[in-house]
Amino acid sequence: MSSNLYPAFGVLLVDDEASFLRSFSLILETQGGINHLYQCQDSRDAMQVIVENPIGLVLLDLTMPHLSGEALLQQIVEEHPDIGVIIISGLNQLETAVNCIRLGAYDYFIKTTEENRLLDGIHRAIRMQEMRLENLEMRRRFLSDTLDRPEVFADIITRDKGMRSVFQYLETVSASSQPVLITGESGTGKEAIARAIHTLSGRRGPLVCVNVAGLDDNIFADTLFGHQRGAFTGADKARAGMIDQAGGGTLLLDEIGDLSLASQVKLLRLLQEGEYYPLGSDRPKRIHARVLVATHQDLDQKQRDGEFRKDLYYRLRTHQVELPPLRQRQGDIPLLLDHFLAEAAEDLGRSKPPVPKELVALLRNYAFPGNVRELRALCFDALGRHRGSVLSMDVFRQAVGQEGAILESEADPAMPLFAPDQPLPTLQEVADMLVAEAMERAQGNQSRASRLLGISQPALSKRLKKSQS
Numbered sequence: 208m209s210s211n212l213y214p215a216f217g218v219l220l221v222d223d224e225a226s227f228l229r230s231f232s233l234i235l236e237t238q239g240g241i242n243h244l245y246q247c248q249d250s251r252d253a254m255q256v257i258v259e260n261p262i263g264l265v266l267l268d269l270t271m272p273h274l275s276g277e278a279l280l281q282q283i284v285e286e287h288p289d290i291g292v293i294i295i296s297g298l299n300q301l302e303t304a305v306n307c308i309r310l311g312a313y314d315y316f317i318k319t320t321e322e323n324r325l326l327d328g329i330h331r332a333i334r335m336q337e338m339r340l341e342n343l344e345m346r347r348r349f350l351s352d353t354l355d356r357p358e359v360f361a362d363i364i365t366r367d368k369g370m371r372s373v374f375q376y377l378e379t380v381s382a383s384s385q386p387v388l389i390t391g392e393s394g395t396g397k398e399a400i401a402r403a404i405h406t407l408s409g410r411r412g413p414l415v416c417v418n419v420a421g422l423d424d425n426i427f428a429d430t431l432f433g434h435q436r437g438a439f440t441g442a443d444k445a446r447a448g449m450i451d452q453a454g455g456g457t458l459l460l461d462e463i464g465d466l467s468l469a470s471q472v473k474l475l476r477l478l479q480e481g482e483y484y485p486l487g488s489d490r491p492k493r494i495h496a497r498v499l500v501a502t503h504q505d506l507d508q509k510q511r512d513g514e515f516r517k518d519l520y521y522r523l524r525t526h527q528v529e530l531p532p533l534r535q536r537q538g539d540i541p542l543l544l545d546h547f548l549a550e551a552a553e554d555l556g557r558s559k560p561p562v563p564k565e566l567v568a569l570l571r572n573y574a575f576p577g578n579v580r581e582l583r584a585l586c587f588d589a590l591g592r593h594r595g596s597v598l599s600m601d602v603f604r605q606a607v608g609q610e611g612a613i614l615e616s617e618a619d620p621a622m623p624l625f626a627p628d629q630p631l632p633t634l635q636e637v638a639d640m641l642v643a644e645a646m647e648r649a650q651g652n653q654s655r656a657s658r659l660l661g662i663s664q665p666a667l668s669k670r671l672k673k674s675q676s
């Protein structure tokens with residue numbers, strides 16, 4: 208993949224004026240941040256350039272010798288309907304403009320149009336093209352249920368369908384330069400996902416992570432944008448900001464839900480204009496890194512409550528992934544348990560002990576407020592304390608007990624435990640049901656079942672005999 212090029216597809220500029228090709232390419236690169244450019248001065252060569260290169264958007268002049276822009280537009284629309292075309296003409300004629308749009312052009316600008324408006328129109332067309340291509344790609348992946356680069360996700364242990372869809376989606380949007388909003392409860396693996404996005408993008412440059420929670424506006428600006436020498440008292444040396452350090456790589460802004468409103472304005476401007484000013488400098492710098500943001504908060508709710516800017520929210524969620532909490536992917540618990548125990552064993556230079564079967568059952572009923580990170584910590588703690596032959600469940604039982612976070616009938620408060628229109632079962636009936644469930648989970652082993660029920664094994668045996676008599 209061609210990294211550090213924006214957009215991921217090529218933009219072809221067709222104009223018979225060499226000076227316009229030169230000057231406009233420079234504007235596109237320096238002010239528009241568009242650096243995946245092809246030029247064509249003879250319109251008769253344009254179709255060949257399109258065939259030989261990954262062109263996604265054509266910026267087309269109209270008045271050209273040999274083959275007019277309108278004729279070329281027709282040809283492109285017929286033979287390459289997936290390519291977008293914007294007309295940039297010296298002619299200010301409504302009729303011609305209407306005709307070009309009818310033929311299939313995205314937009315029509317005259318060459319004297321203000322540069323910013325022209326660039327906005329081109330950025331809009333690029334975004335439309337990106338979305339169209341992403342859409343096609345997503346359909347292809349979902350239908351074939353494939354991952355092109357499964358190795359990128361090797362460290363993220365899962366067999367959950369929702370997580371697999373997240374991986375497929377990320378492969379689809381990996382080439383885009385737009386931000387990705389990664390949401391999910393604490394410890395669900397947002398940073399791990401950010402690493403995968405960075406690897407998938409093939410960008411040259413590092414992944415730089417900044418936790419923006421608790422940064423006041425000045426520190427936020429200094430951290431991201433850096434400063435010039437003498438920018439403020441104590442700034443005795445110039446310092447590069449994180450944007451600079453990320454270069455053409457990826458910048459992850461973690462805990463974005465905690466960003467102050469003043470800093471939100473700065474971030475929005477950075478994303479809209481692609482430029483920033485180091486503190487104390489009046490010369491703008493361009494951002495080349497792709498921005499990812501992560502939060503465990505509900506940004507949608509925050510923007511509705513007026514705590515997060517709407518415009519920034521919509522900009523950030525151009526691409527969005529929501530990582531499910533661990534309690535909603537219970538199938539992953541045995542895999543993760545195995546993975547983390549093996550990791551802990553290697554870390555501690557021990558061999559991995561056998562795990563009691565009831566452990567998975569215990570954990571499946573736990574809400575895991577700290578998600579995967581919590582399970583990992585429990586595994587390391589349990590192995591650190593391990594003495595006997597089979598892994599003790601004490602550490603896990605303690606966590607489950609302390610948090611009081613056992614799932615209550617799938618934690619749906621709207622769902623009552625007993626149907627209100629039915630008579631309640633008796634205590635004896637409930638006790639019998641519990642005993643039966645424990646025996647099933649313990650696969651008939653009475654001593655395990657008694658531990659699940661919190662009673663002694665002789666007490667369980669007595670109950671079983673009584674209920675069978």
Ligand SMILES: Nc1ncnc2c1ncn2[C@@H]1O[C@H](COP(=O)(O)OP(=O)(O)OP(=O)(O)O)[C@@H](O)[C@H]1O
Binds near residue numbers: 363461
């Ligand atoms: N599916 C997974 N497989 C293996 N390890 C995982 C998985 N998900 C998370 N982890 C590990 O769990 C820990 C927490 O993950 P991570 O830091 O990515 O979570 P997070 O969502 O960014 O948390 P926070 O919101 O607190 O920043 C890390 O050690 C990470 O490697």
